[in-house]
Amino acid sequence: MTCQEFEDRIDALASGDEVQTHETRAHLETCHRCQAAFARAVQVEQFLASRPAPAAPPRFTPRVSIAVRHATWESEQSLDRWFNVAVAASILLAACGVWLLANVSGMAAVGADAGRLLRDGAALAAERFGGNVAVYFGATLVLLFSVAVWSWAEQN
Amino acid sequence: MDQAEEREIVRRCREGDESAFAGLVDAYKDLVFAMATRLTGSRDQAEDLAQEAFLRVHRGLPYFRGEARLGTWIYRIVANLATEPRFHRSTAASLDTGKQGGPADVASHDSSFGDLELKDRLEKAIARLPENYRLLIAGHYLKGVRYEDLAEAAGIPMGTVKTHLYRAKKMLRRMLESDLG
Numbered sequence: 001m002t003c004q005e006f007e008d009r010i011d012a013l014a015s016g017d018e019v020q021t022h023e024t025r026a027h028l029e030t031c032h033r034c035q036a037a038f039a040r041a042v043q044v045e046q047f048l049a050s051r052p053a054p055a056a057p058p059r060f061t062p063r064v065s066i067a068v069r070h071a072t073w074e075s076e077q078s079l080d081r082w083f084n085v086a087v088a089a090s091i092l093l094a095a096c097g098v099w100l101l102a103n104v105s106g107m108a109a110v111g112a113d114a115g116r117l118l119r120d121g122a123a124l125a126a127e128r129f130g131g132n133v134a135v136y137f138g139a140t141l142v143l144l145f146s147v148a149v150w151s152w153a154e155q156n
Numbered sequence: 157m158d159q160a161e162e163r164e165i166v167r168r169c170r171e172g173d174e175s176a177f178a179g180l181v182d183a184y185k186d187l188v189f190a191m192a193t194r195l196t197g198s199r200d201q202a203e204d205l206a207q208e209a210f211l212r213v214h215r216g217l218p219y220f221r222g223e224a225r226l227g228t229w230i231y232r233i234v235a236n237l238a239t240e241p242r243f244h245r246s247t248a249a250s251l252d253t254g255k256q257g258g259p260a261d262v263a264s265h266d267s268s269f270g271d272l273e274l275k276d277r278l279e280k281a282i283a284r285l286p287e288n289y290r291l292l293i294a295g296h297y298l299k300g301v302r303y304e305d306l307a308e309a310a311g312i313p314m315g316t317v318k319t320h321l322y323r324a325k326k327m328l329r330r331m332l333e334s335d336l337g
Contacts, residue, residue, distance in 0.1 A: 010326075011325045015321075040332065044332070048297050048325070051297060052193070053190035053297075053299070054189060054199070056203075057203065060185050060189070061178050061182050061185060063207065064185075064207055064211075065177070065178055065181070067207055067210075067211055068211060071214070
């Protein structure tokens, strides 16, 4: 056995993953360099095995439980905030939609000729509704999203 | 804790049972704290790391599929946390072994001083190891941690775990020899 072959197995031998063979024993008996290296490997192995593994401090578990409760509360608060923002945004968009509808369809300017306008209003609104589809669609999406968030929050 | 117990505790935790989660923390806190102390070299940082690890465990439990052992999954969380800069170990850090020598004769005093010096050198050498080797060295000698667990946690074959450990120890020997001249 050469020194290189012994060196390749030295840590496995020191850790006990491999057992000494006749060859390794014979090499160790004759090679002072490998004897020193093996002694150092055993020293490292013993040190690693004896490294302190301190136990968790007392009251660690209650502290973790409090931290978990706090984190859960913060997460719920954050969810509530987003839910409120979504509801406010949907209400605002819906209000914008109504305002636009009232203005574009001319309903806001109803005056003396209200009767005539009201008669024609429905037809006019239907005709001009197409221009505001994106706003209504957006408002509906936000509304649906907020309902979905609310529903998910209720379930969890 | 066997696998049936693990499944049961995970199920109860998912249902929001706080006492089950406290039981889980109790079961793994010493392993996590020991690993965290070895990786950070400081009790204060270890406590922060261990607490953060259990917060992540709590957040992650709904997604834990049970393919790995719970301990392995927790080990992986600790290992990932340890790579974050806020938990990086200072190379100057040295673990306090908590063993203080009493009055002794000069020879044993010299011997224990030599041991302490050697331990200090080895701790510093460990801090200089590559990250993946340091994690394996930190986890390998903890009670109940097997080669299989390390392989599963690190996502590498068991043979590679052994090879990496041997290489890490070889590097430690080399560093120690160059330190000692």
